[in-house]
Amino acid sequence: MVKKVKAETMKSLLEIYGESCKERIARGVEQAACFWKKKDGTDKEFKKFCEENFLDFSDKEVLQKILQKAEEYWEAVNGCFTKMMLGLLKNIHLETGEITQLDKLFSQFSPMAHLEEDLFENKIAFFFLLNFPSFSLEEKEKFGKSWSRQEWALASIGDMFSSRVPAELYQKINKAMVEAEEYISKYNISLANLTGGKDNDEPCFPKSEKKLQSHWGLRDEIKELYGEEQGGLKKQSALFKVMERIIKQEIPQEVINNSSKDFSWNPFTNETKGISSTPEPDERYSKWLSVFKSISKADRYAFGHSNYIDVNFEKQMKISEKEITDLLIELLSSSQFKSVGKLISKRLKRPLKPWDIWYDGFGVTESSEILDKVVVEKYPNLETLKKSVPEILMKLGFTKEVASYLADRIEIEPARGCGHAIGAEMKSEKSRLRFRMTGGKINSNEFNVFMHELGHNVEQNFTLQKMDSYFLRGVPNTAFTEAFAFVFQSRDREILGLKPSSNLKDEKTLSNFWSACEIAGVALVDIGVWRWLYLNSETTPKEMKGAVVKITKDVWNTYFAKVFGVEDEVALGIYSHAISFPLYLPNYPLGKIIAFQIEKYMENKNLGAEMERMCGAGNISPQFWMKNAVGEKISCQPMLEAVDEILKKIG
Ligand SMILES: [Zn+2]
Known part of the structure; x- marks a missing residue:
C-alpha cells in the first residue's frame, strides 16, 4: 500500500482519537496495511475500516469488555476446531480396529486449512492487527520486565496474525510434510536379512523377527544391546553401519521395507545376495528439500x-x-x-x-521382565489405571482436591502409535492422554510413556483451566511442556512403589x-x-x-x-x-x-x-x-x- 494512504489514515485516526493513542495508531495502521490486499478493498475502504474499527483503549472499560468478548470468540473457534480434529483423526489415533478407506479420507480432511484466509476475508484479522500491536522478541525482552499480566495478554494477541499465507501454499507445505512422513514411516529394515558375521555371510541377528524403523528403531536397538554380553558390540556396529549407509544414501533401495526372507545384505561390504542392489537415489534429501522449498515460499508472507x-x-x-x-x-x-x-x-x-x-x-537396575511384572500387578488393565490417576497425582505431591480436579479433566485412551497428549482448547473439554497397550496389558515401557503423557496433560489443564487470560494459555514453547513430561516420566519408579537405589x-x-x-x-x-x-x-x-x-x-x-x-x-x-x-x-x-x-x-x-x-x-x-x-x-x-x-x- 502506498505511504500516502497510510499517512492519511493515521492522520484521520489521530484527529478522531487524539494524541494519547498515537503510538497504537501508528503501529496498528502499519500492521493492517501490511496485509491489506486489493481484494480486501480500495484505499478509501481501508481508511474507512480503520476509522470504524479502531478502539480507544485509554478507556479501561472498553478494553476490558473487548478482551472478554475476544476470549470467548477465540475459545469457541479454537476449542471447536480442536474437537473436530480429534473426531476426524479418532480412528487413526486410537486402537479401534482396522483402518478403512473412509477413515483415511476423513483423516486427510483439514477444515482449518482455510481458516486464516477466511479470517482475513471477513476482516476479523484486520480488526486484531489494527488494535493489537505485535512486539518483536527483543521488544518483549526489553519492555516485559514492567508489563502487567494484561499487557502480556495484549502482546500475545498481537502475535496472532503475523503471516497471511495463501491457502494453496499451506496445502503445498502440508503435502510436502505428509509425503516426508510417509517416506519415513515406510523406512523399515529387517534385522534377519543383515549379515556381516565372522566370515561375512553369517547373519548378524539370526532368528530375529524385528523390522526396525529408521532412525528410532535402529537407535533403540543399539541402546538395548548394551545389556547383551556376547555379540552385542558386533550387532551394534552392524546397525550403525546401516545408519551410515542411509545418511550417505549408499543403502540398496531394494532392502528398504523389504521383509522377504530370500535375500541378505551385508552393510559392512554393502553387498546383497538374492536381490539386486541399486543405491537409494537420494530420496532422503529430495523429501527434506521439498519441505524446505515449500516452507521457504511462505517467507514473503511473514510479517x-x-x-x-x-x-x-x-x-x-x-x-x-x-x-x-x-x-x-x-x-x-x-x-x-x-x-x-x-x-x-x-x-x-x-x-x-x-x-x-x-x-x-x-543406573541399570531391574530387568524389564521384573518391571513388567510390577506394572501388571499394580495396573492389570486400563480401568484400574484410570481409577488410579488421582492416587498417582497425590503420590507426586498434588493435594486430594487438585488431584481429583485434574483426573476429571483427563481422558485416557489406548493409542495406535507410541503415545501423545492433546490439550483441549476450550474449558468444557478434557485433555486426551493416549498411550500404547500391548494385548490389553500395560508393560513397563508403556507405563513410562503413560507417565510422560500425564505430565503433558497436567500442564495442559493448569495452563488452560486455571489461566487468568485465554490469550496466555499454554507454555512459552514445546520445550517447556516436554520438561514437565520428563519430570513426571522420571518418577515412574516412585509411583510403582520401587525403592530408588x-x-x-x-x-x-x-x-x-x-x-x-x-x-x-x-x-x-x-x-x-x-x-x-x-x-x-x-x-x-x-x-x-x-x-x-x-x-x-x-x-x-x-x-x-x-x-x-x-x-x-x-x-x-x-x-x-x-x-x-x-x-x-x-x-x-x-x-x-x-x-x-x-x-x-x-x-x-x-x-x-x-x-x-x-x-x-x-x-x-x-x-x-x-x-x-x-x-x-x-x-x-x-x-x-x-x-x-x-x-x-x-x-
Ligand atoms: Zn512429550
Whole structure:
C-alpha cells in the first residue's frame, strides 16, 4: 500500500482519537496495511475500516469488555476446531480396529486449512492487527520486565496474525510434510536379512523377527544391546553401519521395507545376495528439500521475519537462534562432556565407539521382565489405571482436591502409535492422554510413556483451566511442556512403589546429561543444514546430501571427536525428525536443560504446588517464565554443576 494512504489514515485516526493513542495508531495502521490486499478493498475502504474499527483503549472499560468478548470468540473457534480434529483423526489415533478407506479420507480432511484466509476475508484479522500491536522478541525482552499480566495478554494477541499465507501454499507445505512422513514411516529394515558375521555371510541377528524403523528403531536397538554380553558390540556396529549407509544414501533401495526372507545384505561390504542392489537415489534429501522449498515460499508472507529460521526461533520457540546455539555449544564444549565420556569408556572396558552417543547403561537396575511384572500387578488393565490417576497425582505431591480436579479433566485412551497428549482448547473439554497397550496389558515401557503423557496433560489443564487470560494459555514453547513430561516420566519408579537405589538419582543425572549432549549435536546439525539451505536454495538432492554429510562431520569434529577419539563421523545426521518436522529438533536439548533446572529447583519442594505455580505464568517469553519459575534464566550451569559433583563423588 502506498505511504500516502497510510499517512492519511493515521492522520484521520489521530484527529478522531487524539494524541494519547498515537503510538497504537501508528503501529496498528502499519500492521493492517501490511496485509491489506486489493481484494480486501480500495484505499478509501481501508481508511474507512480503520476509522470504524479502531478502539480507544485509554478507556479501561472498553478494553476490558473487548478482551472478554475476544476470549470467548477465540475459545469457541479454537476449542471447536480442536474437537473436530480429534473426531476426524479418532480412528487413526486410537486402537479401534482396522483402518478403512473412509477413515483415511476423513483423516486427510483439514477444515482449518482455510481458516486464516477466511479470517482475513471477513476482516476479523484486520480488526486484531489494527488494535493489537505485535512486539518483536527483543521488544518483549526489553519492555516485559514492567508489563502487567494484561499487557502480556495484549502482546500475545498481537502475535496472532503475523503471516497471511495463501491457502494453496499451506496445502503445498502440508503435502510436502505428509509425503516426508510417509517416506519415513515406510523406512523399515529387517534385522534377519543383515549379515556381516565372522566370515561375512553369517547373519548378524539370526532368528530375529524385528523390522526396525529408521532412525528410532535402529537407535533403540543399539541402546538395548548394551545389556547383551556376547555379540552385542558386533550387532551394534552392524546397525550403525546401516545408519551410515542411509545418511550417505549408499543403502540398496531394494532392502528398504523389504521383509522377504530370500535375500541378505551385508552393510559392512554393502553387498546383497538374492536381490539386486541399486543405491537409494537420494530420496532422503529430495523429501527434506521439498519441505524446505515449500516452507521457504511462505517467507514473503511473514510479517517482521526474514525467513523460516527466524520464524521458528523468534516466533515459535520465542528464543533467539543465538541464545539456543550458545546453550548447546556450552554443553558440548564443557569439560564434563569429556569426563563423562571417559567414565563410559571405563564402564564399557573399551575405547568409545561413535554409537556410544546412545549409551544406555546408566543406573541399570531391574530387568524389564521384573518391571513388567510390577506394572501388571499394580495396573492389570486400563480401568484400574484410570481409577488410579488421582492416587498417582497425590503420590507426586498434588493435594486430594487438585488431584481429583485434574483426573476429571483427563481422558485416557489406548493409542495406535507410541503415545501423545492433546490439550483441549476450550474449558468444557478434557485433555486426551493416549498411550500404547500391548494385548490389553500395560508393560513397563508403556507405563513410562503413560507417565510422560500425564505430565503433558497436567500442564495442559493448569495452563488452560486455571489461566487468568485465554490469550496466555499454554507454555512459552514445546520445550517447556516436554520438561514437565520428563519430570513426571522420571518418577515412574516412585509411583510403582520401587525403592530408588542410592545412586540412581546420580545415574539419572549422568544419563540426562549424556543424552542432552547427543541431542545438542543433532540440533546443531539441523540448524546448520537450514542455514546452508537458505544460502543454497537452488540446490539439488545430491548436492544437499554432500552438504549434510559435511555439516554433520564438522559438528562431530568440533565437539565430539575429542571425546570419542575418532573424526569424521556422520551419526548426528540420522534423525528422521529433521526431514518431516522442520527445525523441531532444537526443542529437545532445550527441554532437557529446562527440565533439569525445574527438577533441581523442585528438590525438597512439593511438585504439585510448584508445578501449579510455575504453570500460572502461561505463554509469556521463555526467559521471563524461567525467572518466575526458578529465579534464574535458562542455563546449563545447574546441570553441569550437578555432573561435576557426581564425578567428584565417583572419583
Ligand atoms: Zn512429550
